[in-house]
Amino acid sequence: MGEREKRDWIPLLLLLPTLIYLIAFLGYPLIETFILAFTSDQGALGNFKRLTATGEFWEALRNTLLITAVIVPLQLGFALMLALFINMKFKGYTFILYIISIPLALSDVSASLMSYTIFAPMGYLNKLLMNLHIIDRPIYFFGFTYQTREFWVIVLTEVWRATPLVFVIILAGLQAVNKEYLEAADIFGFSRWQKFTRIILPLLKPSILSALLIRTLFAFQIFGVVWLLAGRDIPILAGEAYYWQTEVNNSNVACTYGLVIALVSLIISWAYLTFLKPGHLEGEVTE
Amino acid sequence: MAEVKMVGLKKYFGAVRALDGIDLEIEDGKFVVLLGPSGCGKTTLLRCVSGLEKVTDGRVLFNEKDVTDLPPKSRNVSMVFQSYAVWPHMKVYDNIAYPMKIKKYDRAEIEKRVEWAARLLNIHELLDRYPAQLSGGQRQRVAVARAIVLEPAVLLMDEPLSNLDALLRVMMRSELKKLQERLGTTTIYVTHDQVEAMTMGDMIAVMNQGKLQQYGKPEEIYHKPANMFVAGFIGSPRMNFLNVEFMEEKGEYYLMSDIFRFPVGNEKVQELKRTNTKKFVFGIRPEDIHLEGEKEYSVEGEVYFTERLGADTILHVKVDKERLVAKLPGDVVLKEGERITIYMDPEKFHLFHPETEQAVI
């Protein structure tokens, strides 16, 4: 429909500003990142050597991977349950839908501050437990000595904040599942569980994959939540990049971190697209 | 008011030749129906005339003035879109008034004209509604009102009745036709409904695969189809086609097929002799086959089946390996398998050249 014009230069003219802008603000920085990352007083690979020689880098890499590995499956599981629940379309479900989508509007900064409200030494959780006389001194969730607790608070915050993102994608996929498939299954006497595993899940696969891909990419770039709740107690890649840029004023190392993140993101995308049936996903992504 | 001329009009979409060299001259004030199967290029033709589409090659002239490179707004054309395209964010009144507002008519004039058009199309009670609150037929009338209110030089209508129910369609058909007669606006009207074409058009242009097949009065198109495509496309059920050979025996001339041998009248013999072939395609419309007539033009066969449509009975006759279709009065009752004799009207058959498919007679 409507795609009838033949003069080729008009659409190109219309696209040109976008193209130029993206080249200037994404393309150029990308190249510059490479240049900066490969520039140091110890030869082209100096920054990488410097990076891998420090314990922080490996720790940051490990933590980033760990956080990603923990939160993505949790988010997916919760989101799936929420989506199935909302898709029952009970009375008043739109209201619950709105409530679930509230975190979509919140930044990682405000989400972490909310979680701090609860887990701070004088936060609501501690006060509640103390008043119920379950504990008599506050439990500390933050600080270098409590890294494990910090880690789980971060996980909880991220799950709270980002599950709705996954939820929205899966719900959209779920709503596209043809009701007749399920009715057909009823006729053939499928059980609830069979319906879920044999029909809904396979049909949802494309949505689940794209949700997974997106979440993994973003989880890998996690910054605000960790930085606010744990600072550098729990080093992560983006946080290290930030640290090297703003505190040490060393753009070269910061860019090296950036490049590592970009590289791993690329590998993740590639892995998803290659191993998990690209055909489905592409259809999903392009429209 | 304008005379419209298309000269060698071509429009290609990549490899698709939507228009493949159209030459057409439309007299001022005529109602021309553009008829053809789906995808033959009707909409594309309208869009080229309106200027919405840039032509690949050829010219469009209004009153001998070349408008090929003018944008739509400078052509003084109006259009009723296939989907109506009644602007959803404007009330009916504003929809009709907007073209005049664009052209900076003064208020009183606008009001007068909207009133006139709305009364004409019987939508004056709907002026205060939004298009979403109208039925399909009402919306369509708004589209027509909007198109005529400025008295355009050329009025283009793209299947404007295709979305209406049968009753409304018949009603609108005659309303539109009367309207056009009253206004005298040169009109090009696209349809692939034959009845619509026959009843409404002063002239009919039949198209196929981007080419103009025939341009003529409805009777001409029906009685003197220029080629096999037009002959087969116009009329329902479709014309019967049979291969025949033109032959002479003892000074008499015959058309001979597998199932009959008909004598040919003298005037026709001269015509047939002038062609470069002895083989022809013989065509006869179902309505020109009867249950009685001249013995020489009869064929014997077996009733294959009948379709009783009420007013008509469609008879399918098996004659050896051939099948013939006849359109008979509705009260005729025939049994399957019954042997019958059918008679063809000797004045009504057509002959086509087997290769060029052009009409010979």
Next chain:
Amino acid sequence: MRYRIKKALIVFASIMIALWFLTPVVLIVLASLTPSSEYYDPHKILPTKLTLDHLYKLFVVLDGWQATLNSLEVAGVAIGLSFLIGLPAGYALTRFVFKGKNFFRLLILLTRSFPALVMAVPLVVLYLKIGISDTLFGVALAHTSMILPFVVLITSSILAGISVEYEEAGMIFGLSRFQSFLKITLPLALPGLAASAIFAFIMSWNEVFVASVLTLINRTLPAHILNTAIASPDYFKFAAGTVMAVPAMVFIFFTRKYLVSMWGISLK
């Protein structure tokens, strides 16, 4: 009976979900209004009186007001720029056929997975060179590059939902293509465009990494919070969180109709 149980389960689950998602929001607002004396009193879970002190101090003493204005300015410029640049591209993607269209679409999609921090650091260097380092305009330019792909995709999908024939009818009745777009298509697209502008606003309003890297003094609200909140007393953190959250939630409320589809697009 079974029906009753099912209904009870649904209600129960709904309440749990609502509690899970709403509690943190309610608590931070509450905490931001709690007087510090009560906050540090371990025996008082809920405050007995409320105060606007922290919000006042955040805004006035800690320059939160300036940072909020900065954020608004950045978001405003970024939205304006990205619609100015992105709308024509979105229009081209829906209304024209041309070579390389799918490639362009793919390119735009790809930029969505571009890590923001790869962009931020080189921009610091670039901005120093061209003299816009530590300016709001610089941040706005960076945010534009983030928002722009979203705007292109969303406008193209909004415009695709508006039949070309409306626009063509405008052209038939005396408008040029551009006028017809302005007078016919744009008004029809407006609700959708407004909703996407709100989404773009939230993207910019919430963005913290790039804003923090690119500025030192002229900070946007989240960047300001990120860098001062850590060193501030708790109740300022809560006030800051509340200030960040409330506008975004209000905006989301007005666009809830578009919520699912919009996020669907922005995430792809």
